Amino acid sequence: MIELEIGQEVEMEFGGKAKVLSVIGSGGQGIVYLVRFNGQKWALKWYDINKMAEPAAFRKNLQNNINDGPPSNKFLWPKYLTKEAEDGTFGYIMELKPDGFDSFVDILNTYKLEIDPLTGRAVKRPVKFNTLGAMVTCVINIVNAFRQLHRAGKSYQDLNDGGFFINVNTGAVLVCDCDNIAPDGSNFGIGGKPGYMAPEIVRGIAQPNVQTDKYSLAVVLFKLLFRGDPMEGEKVVRDVCLTESSELKHYGQNAVFVYDPNDDSNRPVRGIHDNIIKFWRIYPDYIKDAFIRSFTTGITDPSKRIIENEWQKLFIRLRSEIIQCGCGRTNFSSMFIHQNEKTFKCPKCGMEFVTIGFSNRDYRTPLYLGCKFYACEIIPESDDFSAVAGELVENKLKPGVLGIKNCSDRQWKAKMPDGVFYDIAPGKGFPVWQGLEIDFGEVKAHI
């Protein structure tokens, strides 16, 4: 059975039946249905086993993944297998995508199509991140999800823009299509999506593994931030028609990054790649350098690709360098005037932002009303990038006086204007002043 009928019942491996309610979508390997099982709605992926090289091995791998469970709650992981039908076909069920999440494809498109129930016409609804913080948080979440997966000894194999659901308000991420995930070194037939595949897979000299995942991850991150294809520039556009052999050339044998500092043959083209041209001017050098490394030396030498932990640190830094100016301008500090060593200035309204230096990093963090820092930034052993540890707030009793509130569960010490260190219990705060020093424990900070 390649296709299931609406109303049909599919037997689950450990008993019970899933009843097919409707079609959700179809992909290269099969069709996804909405089903009812045990009184709850689920998504059922039903495979076209004709397209599989080894269905039995694929099923076994899926079974192993179900037994192992997801690396974290960021994955829409396979939950239960179905029984095999007489002709050997099978599927698995997983939880449905929760409300409030959009697909990465819709974000790249900047809109999604919704069918107007009255007219039956397709209507475009805009999809975009609500805040810069949500976008960078989303990037951190993606990187972190793959770090967790790789730490579990598995590779995703066909990382591409169809593999994520994203909440544009919070930056929360759900990794979907987890059925090709396999122990590093194994492959059950999936090659990947062109444009996202590592060049060595395109060339036919490697199979998907953790190293090729890292390349694909860099492409996903680049597309999310720069909104374009890192390998599509002048050199590719000159081909006019993207035939099979031009793809082999531009994404495999002779892939050239659009901003390769040593090869300007493939620069972005105005009128076609305007996003990349614009965003390349906005992002700070340490982000651009990481992409340059990924897409130059990282093309030929997989071991030079950026590891997830490094990406995570870079993007946690990027998030801390967002400045929300009172005039409404929100941007990275790289797009503010660097007034002096310790101050940024808004080029639009002239407002100045003092910075604070932490003992565990060599860059300074701008302070503005509402800015936050997170547990991982002040506790060396913490990997928690979502728990807010401190926030810059206005004193409720003394309007106009800004201070830092301890939102963590640990006691800090802060130096007050009288020159004395006071204990700052959770929930308490202290004013920001010229000589401020904070002692978080192992990490210290000073203005």
Place this chain on the structure above:
Amino acid sequence: MSNEHVTEPEVNETQNVSPLDDFDTAETVSTAPVSDDSILDFDDDPLSATSVSKKSLVIFFLIDTSGSMKGKKMGELNTVMEELIPEIRRVGEADTEVKVAVLTFSTEVRWMYSTPIPIEDFEWARLRASGVTSMGAAFKELNHRMSRNSFLSSPSLSFAPVIFLMTDGYPSDDYKEGLRELQTNSWYKFGLKAALGIGQEANDNILAEFTGSKDTVVHAYSGGQLAQMIKIIAVASSQIGSKSMTLSDDTNHELGEEDVFAAKQKLLGQQIQELVSTQTDGDDVPFDTGW
């Protein structure tokens, strides 16, 4: 196959436009400026992005609207084409902008719309059948329009087009001359070609001449089959056409140009054959019986 020459030099050297190659040269491109220190002279909002640049894919439907198509065939065809459009809408995803162009041929050759229409906006205009089968003239018209100066004028990259021919009879004009002209067109050479013969009269050999191989030719003898086949071919070809090629890595050696040449057309042939073989005949009455 007409396109079996492994290396077509004109495709790889677009700078060197030969008269046979109407991929043309991309106009002089203006690339990014060297970085500029001024901060406020451009829209610098990190959240305001336009859609990622898309590759375009035009799906050409060449439809026989001669008098013999009248009645059930045309009724089925109109209905299935209306239903098909929403299904094709989904195939482009974030990478591809899919457009549709419909060329009908009977005594005269006519485009449904004067330019390819984005699939999101496309509405099927119901066709009527009358007249003879000017297939050769249709091939010439297609050749004329498959050019960067005409229907394939995307500013960015294109995928090779999908060309889907549907006919129920023998051409009434010199189709060979038209096909010869079409075969010189690079978009045709690299395009994904498929054909559907409707009823007993359609000649599969002519259709295979058009597509370049028998694998991409199928036949429908009844209304139910007609609907099935149109959907199978249109969905499979637009899916393959709108995506980059997933290259097979089971060759155990580094892939060369010869390994990937016409890979999409071969894949389309395989998929069509697999899908066709799994379809059941159904009980419906053949077009040619019961009169």
